Amino acid sequence: MSVMRLGYVHVRVTDLDDASRHYEKTLGLQAMGQQGPCRYFKGWDEFDHHSVVIEEGGVGLVKLGMKVSSSDDLARFEANLARFGVTTERMAAGESHKVGEGLRVFLPTGQTLELYTDMEYVGNELGTFNPHAVIRDPRGLTVPRLDHMLIAGEDPALTERMFTECLDFHVSERLITDIESNDLVATWLFAGQTSHDIALIKGEQGKLHHFAFWLEDWQSILRAGDVFAYDDTPVDYGPTRHGITRGTTVYFFDPAGNRNEVFTGSYRCYADTPTITWTMDTFPRALSALQREVNESFLTVFT
Amino acid sequence: MPVMTLQIGAEPEIRLPVRPGETIDAAFTRAGYARRRKGCRRGGCGQCLITVLHGSVTDDRPVAVTVLPPAQRAVGGALACRAVPQGDVVVRADAGSIRCVSPLQKELALRELARITTTTVQEGS
Numbered sequence: 001m002s003v004m005r006l007g008y009v010h011v012r013v014t015d016l017d018d019a020s021r022h023y024e025k026t027l028g029l030q031a032m033g034q035q036g037p038c039r040y041f042k043g044w045d046e047f048d049h050h051s052v053v054i055e056e057g058g059v060g061l062v063k064l065g066m067k068v069s070s071s072d073d074l075a076r077f078e079a080n081l082a083r084f085g086v087t088t089e090r091m092a093a094g095e096s097h098k099v100g101e102g103l104r105v106f107l108p109t110g111q112t113l114e115l116y117t118d119m120e121y122v123g124n125e126l127g128t129f130n131p132h133a134v135i136r137d138p139r140g141l142t143v144p145r146l147d148h149m150l151i152a153g154e155d156p157a158l159t160e161r162m163f164t165e166c167l168d169f170h171v172s173e174r175l176i177t178d179i180e181s182n183d184l185v186a187t188w189l190f191a192g193q194t195s196h197d198i199a200l201i202k203g204e205q206g207k208l209h210h211f212a213f214w215l216e217d218w219q220s221i222l223r224a225g226d227v228f229a230y231d232d233t234p235v236d237y238g239p240t241r242h243g244i245t246r247g248t249t250v251y252f253f254d255p256a257g258n259r260n261e262v263f264t265g266s267y268r269c270y271a272d273t274p275t276i277t278w279t280m281d282t283f284p285r286a287l288s289a290l291q292r293e294v295n296e297s298f299l300t301v302f303t
Numbered sequence: 304m305p306v307m308t309l310q311i312g313a314e315p316e317i318r319l320p321v322r323p324g325e326t327i328d329a330a331f332t333r334a335g336y337a338r339r340r341k342g343c344r345r346g347g348c349g350q351c352l353i354t355v356l357h358g359s360v361t362d363d364r365p366v367a368v369t370v371l372p373p374a375q376r377a378v379g380g381a382l383a384c385r386a387v388p389q390g391d392v393v394v395r396a397d398a399g400s401i402r403c404v405s406p407l408q409k410e411l412a413l414r415e416l417a418r419i420t421t422t423t424v425q426e427g428s
Contacts, residue, residue, distance in 0.1 A: 057367075058368070234344040296340045
């Protein structure tokens with residue numbers, strides 16, 4: 001697998017201090033400094049310099065980054081993307097703070113994806129020599145790492161093809177309108193072994209639905225809800241379990257209105273794991289296996 | 304204490320008290336009303352758009368211009384989750400977008416309104 005993971009998500013926020021409080025105190029990310037209008041954060045179990053970037057002014061997605069194992073893979077991806085007809089440009093080391101050289105990909109759904117092989121290594125908070133198992137003092141949700149994201153666009157099927165044909169992704173689950181017309185509504189794609197590193201949903205071009213952080217277990221998901229009450233973090237829905245991915249979840253909003261999620265459970269994926277298909281008539285159960293209803297904001301709020 | 308007059312579609316208007324610093328959203332939520340679409344409640348999605356017909360409001364936190372463009376503000380557009388009334392206001396919301404879900408809370412808010420209205424009259428006399 002040559003795309004290793006979703007490396008970073010870069011979003012706009014209306015107020016840097018409010019957003020910093022959310023990502024640092026509520027989620028428990030480690031603050032990694034400021035550069036110009038941007039502040040950088042990482043989870044306690046992440047080794048690279050950052051996984052979340054917030055930029056002052058507005059709301060919504062600036063770009064996302066995925067880390068690739070080697071420059072040979074990057075060159076192969078570049079050729080694949082050119083053949084596919086997707087616009088790309090080379091990016092120099094340092095164009096994105098602490099990120100090495102790479103390839104900027106303009107997704108058919110309107111977002112900017114940066115593929116890179118290097119980001120400054122800072123290490124996780126346990127070290128790699130006779131480490132402890134957890135960090136000593138929890139902070140907020142103590143999220144260990146970024147997990148996945150969901151983005152919207154007019155043609156998710158085309159972007160899905162781009163990810164599978166050019167970047168070696170596989171599809172874990174697909175939501176289609178109905179068997180007869182088989183139009184793609186949403187798709188869950190993985191390059192690693194989780195159920196999704198990125199998901200795509202039909203909607204307005206270039207939009208962000210959410211980005212998600214991993215938590216250890218269901219108990220931590222419940223505790224997340226408790227922390228949101230303390231911090232007056234608006235909850236979109238949950239804690240509950242998804243039918244799609246089988247993951248347990250809470251969705252909530254950052255202080256600018258960007259949607260976040262904490263997520264766990266789900267299942268392991270391999271290249272030969274068969275794709276699950278859902279039809280839109282079962283969407284309430286696909287979204288929320290327990291309540292089996294679609295809450296009013298899940299499909300209507302994007303930033 | 305400011306009084307908010309809320310017009311929801313063609314329903315009879317209701318008058319609700321607004322405590323210092325409360326947003327429009329916070330004031331009607333405390334009075335037992337809920338939005339049909341709760342949205343992000345942080346100014347990012349624009350689902351709580353209402354029109355301020357009289358009086359003025361200020362945002363408690365910055366709101367992105369992409370969500371509430373100046374042209375919309377100029378005609379009274381405001382986000383209920385961010386807008387804090389500066390004195391009495393008259394606010395208009397789309398039919399069915401806000402409804403009472405907790406009658407007892409509404410009753411208590413109306414009692415509070417009666418108290419402050421009485422106090423104001425006494426102060427004035």
